[in-house]
Amino acid sequence: IIYGTDMQRSEALDRLLGIETLEKIFRSIPLKKVEDELLKIQSEIDIINARLGREEPLDGLMEALEKYKGEFFEIEEKIKEKERILSEYRDELKKLKEKERDYEKIREKEIALKAEIAQLKKRLKSLEREVPEENFGVLIEKMRSLMASALREVMAYKDLEEIEKLELSQVDLDFIFQIFREKLKKVEIALENMNEEALDINYQLASQRNHYNNLKHRLADLEAKLYTLERDYNIYKSLTKKFGTRAEIRKKIEKLEIELGKIDNLVRLHACINNLGKHVVKTYIKKGEAICPVCETKINEEVLNRIKEKTSAPKEEIFDREKIMKDLEELRKAYLKLGELEEKILEMKELENEKNRLARELDEVSSSIEELEDMISGIDFKISKISNLVTSVSSLFSKLTRVREIAELRKELKAKKQELDRVLREAIEIEFDKNYYDIIEEKYYTTLHEYNNLDSRLKKLNLNIENLKEKIAYIQELMNKKMKLKKKAARLSALRDDLIEIKAAFREIQSSIRRTVVKRIIEKMNDLFQQMYVHPDFSELTIRIRDAKFRREGREYERSVYEILAKRTRDGKWIPALKKMSDGQKRIVILSLLTALFKLSPHNASFIILDEPTPSIDYECRKAMIKMLAKIEGIDQVIIATQDESFRRIVQDEPAALIYKLEHGKEGARIEVLR
Structure with missing residues (x-):
């Protein structure tokens, strides 16, 4: 009631006021279903009218049917006449047919024999042209x-x-x-x-021949390789002529390496002497005197000059060393080159042997080719x-x-x-007039064609008659269906009018009951509100009823909604209580309303149970509420469940008040009697 929508609040109050049953009955009246059924029937009637509009008039169809029936009887008479004529022609043809069979057999033999004779002549003429006369x-x-x-x-x-x-x-x-x-x-x-x-x-x-060509290619490849290796062979001969064999070159290299070692030792000795002399000269110049580090003799000017002369580089030995190094390098290169060339010379000898073998094999293959060519020439001549x-x-x-x-x-x-x-001769012996037979046969088939045309027209007329009958039956069925639907629509329309009147009556009953009940509630509610609400800012409450439109399940309908108003003391203005008042004030308003309903409604309950009834309500109003509840006639007991300790002080002065304390521990719930 406090926090719901207008619809929810109104439905809740209707339940409390006992008006909900009337609302359910009102909604259960199937006016919408009847209206939908009326629309459906009207739609079916419109469809039938559209179908009838596409059809021809029934009178015209009936006239066409009678016309077709007349034509049908005329054609039936003509067909009977044609059947009589056909029977006569059929009998005559039957007699002629017996002679015709024998005649046709002879004619077939004649045609077949003439065709065979023509074929024989044609074949004979062709053969005589191809083959001249010869013994x-x-x-x-x-x-x-x-x-x-x-x-x-x-x-x-x-x-x-x-x-x-x-x-x-x-x-x-x-x-x-x-x-x-x-x-x-x-x-x-x-x-x-x-x-x-x-x-x-x-x-x-x-x-x-293929083998011969392969051998020639291989021989050409070998000759190309040998040509390359011959240049290497000439280089080998030139090197051996200049330096000797590899063994001789090796001996020369060893000899030069020994001489190079001697020169290197001599150069190292001169380098030591030079370093020592330079040290002595440097010491003498620096200190004005010096002592020989070898013989520990004191150095004078004469000895110093001799040392300077001796400290010059051994140029002659260095020149000899460079020449030996050059010769040694040249000999080493020649030694390595001769090693490479000796391998190629060995390869060249192997290739020369392979070349000689291939040349012999080439000669053998050439001889074999000549023999085979002679053989094939002889065989080809004989075959030819x-x-x-x-x-x-x-x-x-x-x-x-x-x-x-x-x-x-x-x-x-x-x-x-x-x-x-x-x-x-056999054909002449049979007495058969082909022309007479053809005339009778032509008349027969002409009459048969006329008979078939008449029969086709008769079938077509019969089909047209059946189609017209079906169309007439279809139109009559539509018209009957339309008549039934109109009668049904009239009955439903009358029912709809009755239902509208019934719904209006129910709505009037609801309004009357609602106004009567609300008037009684307002008086009692104000009395209770003034007892509970101890503050001077609001003095009076009222309930107004207004009509509003709502949509439910895709359909819009009207219903009455309740508005609870409070009169403000300072300006005497009525304001929406559930929108403008505080939460505590709202609760007092609703408690006043519900208590008034409790007092006015017939029941046999002698107690009231409240669960946390006063959140957001101040102490004075709580106290006034408890006093008010205690004064209600017919109530033997008021039970309040709360966690608010202020209630203990409020009921402390009430001699009949009982106070219990409920606690939850490990062993379960425990109730303690405080008073």
Whole structure:
């Protein structure tokens, strides 16, 4: 009530005032549901009207249906007439059909024979153009001669003997052709074997040529390397001529290294003497006297001059050392170079041996290539000769085959002509008028076409009639549905009006009860407020009721809300108590309201329970509240739960007051009676 919204506060007060049940009944009245159903029905009616608007008028459809039915009966009569005529033509054609079958069979034979004769003539003419007239026996003898030559070339002497002994005039032609085919096949097999042999030799020749080329490349590479190594060999000869062999150079190097050691010792000795002399001269110049550090003799001017002469550098020995160093360096380089060149000379000798071996192998491969080339030349010649013979034999054999085919075709052509004459005689013997048959058949099919057209029109009319019936039934169904929906809408509209009146009555009852109850509460609430609130700034309370609009579950509706006002003493102005007053003042206002409700509401409760009822309320108001509660009629007991110690002082003077202290420890809750 203190901290809720206007809606929450009003609903809470309605529950306390007993008006909540009326509000629930008011909200449960299904006015919105009825209105939604009315809108839904109207929408369905609009849809039906739209569908009816797209359809043709019902009267026009009924007229079209009657027209289609009339046409349907007329066409049915025409069809019956066509069926009678078709039956007559069908019987006549049946009689003619029996003769036509025999006639058509003979005609088919005639056409087939003429086609076969034309094909035979065409084939015969083509063969006669390709093969000129020639004696068959002469061609057979040519064939035997060519076949004998081919068998001789492939060394098939047994087959050759068989061909030569063959008596062509006494042997069947098919047998001769068979013999020649067998022998030709053997020659072709022998030729194929020779081709394979030639192919193998060609493979060997190609391999040898490839090997020959590889050897030539390797020999050229060796000669190039030997050419490079010959220059190194000339350098080797020049170095040995100038310095000697490596062993001789080594001895010279050792000798020069000994001489260089001697010179280095002599130079070190001169350096020591020079350093010693310089030290003595420096001491003499500095002190005016000096003692020889070797013999400890006192140095005079004469000795000092001799020391100066001796301290000059040994130029001759240094010059000899530089010359020896130069010679030694030159000999060492020559020694190393000769070592490198000796390895290359060894490599050159190995390459020369390899070159000689490759040259020998190259000669051998060259001889092998020449032999293979001779072999392949001979085989190619023989293959060419046999191939020509095989081609000639095959050509002659083909010619013989055509000559034989010409004779057979002439014989077959004669037989076909005789058969055609017999078929033509049979056709004359059958009494069948093709023209009369064609006329009857044409009339039959013309009548049948007319019958089919009429039948098609009849089916189309039947389909149109069915479609019209469906459309008429559909429109009638829509109109019936529309009528039912209008009746339903009228009933719902009447129900809606009744519900509106009922809701208005409920709202009026609510307002009346609310005003009556609030009027009684205000009087009692002010009496209690004035007893509890001991300060002079506010003197009176009131409750006003106003109508407000709220939205819940997507729908806006009106309801009454409560405003609690307090009258300010200094200017007599009414202010919103729950918005302008302090928290303590608000609690006193609400306690006054709830206590007034408690006193006015029928109940059998003889006690009041309060849990921390006075936070933010000053001591004087608390004291006034306790006194006020103690005076309420019908209340035997007031129970207050609080942590505020000031209540002990307030109730101290009340003889019937009991004070308990509740504590929580390890052993659980403990209650102590303080009074």
